Amino acid sequence: MTHRGLFVGLTTLDLMYGVAGLPQANKKQVATDLAIAAGGPATNAAVAFRHLGNQAVLLSAVGQHPLVELVRSDLGAQQVELRDLASARTEPPPLSSILVTQSTGDRSVVSRNAVDLQISAEQFGETGLASIHLETMDIILVDGHQMAVSVAIAQRARQCNIPVVLDGGSWKPGLEALLPWIDYAICSANFLPPGCTAMSEVVPYLMQSLNGAGRSGSRSPCLAITHGGQPIEYVQSGQSGKVSVPVIEPVDTLGAGDIFHGAFCHAILQTSFVDALQQAAAIAALSCQSFGTREWLQLLGSV
Numbered sequence: 001m002t003h004r005g006l007f008v009g010l011t012t013l014d015l016m017y018g019v020a021g022l023p024q025a026n027k028k029q030v031a032t033d034l035a036i037a038a039g040g041p042a043t044n045a046a047v048a049f050r051h052l053g054n055q056a057v058l059l060s061a062v063g064q065h066p067l068v069e070l071v072r073s074d075l076g077a078q079q080v081e082l083r084d085l086a087s088a089r090t091e092p093p094p095l096s097s098i099l100v101t102q103s104t105g106d107r108s109v110v111s112r113n114a115v116d117l118q119i120s121a122e123q124f125g126e127t128g129l130a131s132i133h134l135e136t137m138d139i140i141l142v143d144g145h146q147m148a149v150s151v152a153i154a155q156r157a158r159q160c161n162i163p164v165v166l167d168g169g170s171w172k173p174g175l176e177a178l179l180p181w182i183d184y185a186i187c188s189a190n191f192l193p194p195g196c197t198a199m200s201e202v203v204p205y206l207m208q209s210l211n212g213a214g215r216s217g218s219r220s221p222c223l224a225i226t227h228g229g230q231p232i233e234y235v236q237s238g239q240s241g242k243v244s245v246p247v248i249e250p251v252d253t254l255g256a257g258d259i260f261h262g263a264f265c266h267a268i269l270q271t272s273f274v275d276a277l278q279q280a281a282a283i284a285a286l287s288c289q290s291f292g293t294r295e296w297l298q299l300l301g302s303v
Contacts, residue, residue, distance in 0.1 A: 003269050004055040008150050009042030009143030011060040012094040013071055016292050019099050035292035038074040039096055041143035041167045044255045044293055047078045048262025051297050057081045061117040063089030085119045105250030121148040139265050143167040147174035154181035167261045180212025186224045222273045236273050243277045246285035255293040260284035
C-alpha cells in the first residue's frame with residue numbers, strides 16, 4: 001500500500017568527495033570520487049521513503065538562487081515533491097562539503113545548515129498549514145531545523161491523529177517545545193539535551209518530555225537511540241530493550257541516519273515499533289555499502 005509522508009526540515013546542496021585520507025594543513029588533495037545531491041536529514045529521509053514505494057512531500061526552505069536548481073533537479077529525479085518555505089529568497093542555499101574516507105567509510109562534514117533560514121510561526125501561519133493538506137498525510141517527520149514550523153505542524157498532527165517522528169541527530173534550541181508533540185523519537189548517541197552529560201540521563205529526560213502536552217488519550221510515545229554499528233536502544237510502553245544492526249564493511253556512512261529515519265517512517269505504518277527499527281537498520285546498512293547518498297537506491301531490490 002502506498003502511503004503519503006511529510007518531511008519537514010533541512011535541505012542542503014551536498015558536495016561529496018571520496019578521499020584516501022583527510023588532507024593536512026596547507027595541502028591539496030585529489031578526490032577519488034565525487035557526487036552532488038540534495039541533502040539534509042529531512043531531505044534524505046524523504047528520498048528513502050519515496051523509493052520504498054510511497055509519496056514524499058518535503059517542506060523546506062531553499063529559495064531561488066541559481067544553485068537551488070541543482071537541488072530542485074535532484075529532488076525531481078527522486079520524485080520528491082518540494083514545498084518551498086522561502087521561495088523569494090535569493091541567497092545561496094545551505095552548502096555541505098563532505099569528505100568520505102575510503103578505508104573506513106567515515107565522513108567529515110562542514111555545513112552552514114539552516115542557521116539563516118528559520119521561518120517563524122507567524123510567517124508560516126494558518127495559510128501555510130492549509131497549503132500542505134495535512135489531512136492527506138499518513139506520517140510526518142521533523143528534523144528540528146525548522147523549529148517553529150515543526151511545532152505548528154506537530155500540534156496540528158496530534159489533532160488529526162497523524163504520527164510524528166523526530167530525527168534527533170543533535171540537540172537544537174527550541175526542541176523542548178517540540179518534544180511533547182512527538183510520537184516516535186529516534187535520536188543518535190550525540191543527542192544531549194541541556195543538563196545531560198551521559199546517555200543514562202538522556203533517556204529519562206526524553207521520556208518525561210515526550211509524555212508532555214496533549215498526550216492524554218493519544219498513542220504512547222516510543223524512543224530509540226542509535227549507536228552507529230552498535231545495537232539500537234529503545235523504550236516502548238515502559239519496557240526497554242535493544243535491536244541488533246547488520247554487521248557490514250562500510251563504504252560511506254554519510255546519510256545513513258537520515259535514510260534510517262525515512263525507512264522507519266515506511267515500516268512503522270505497516271509493523272510494530274521494534275520490527276520497524278530492525279527494517280530501518282537493514283536499509284541504513286545497505287546505504288552504507290556504496291558511495292554518496294543516491295547510489296544505494298540501485299541496491300534496494302536486494303532487500
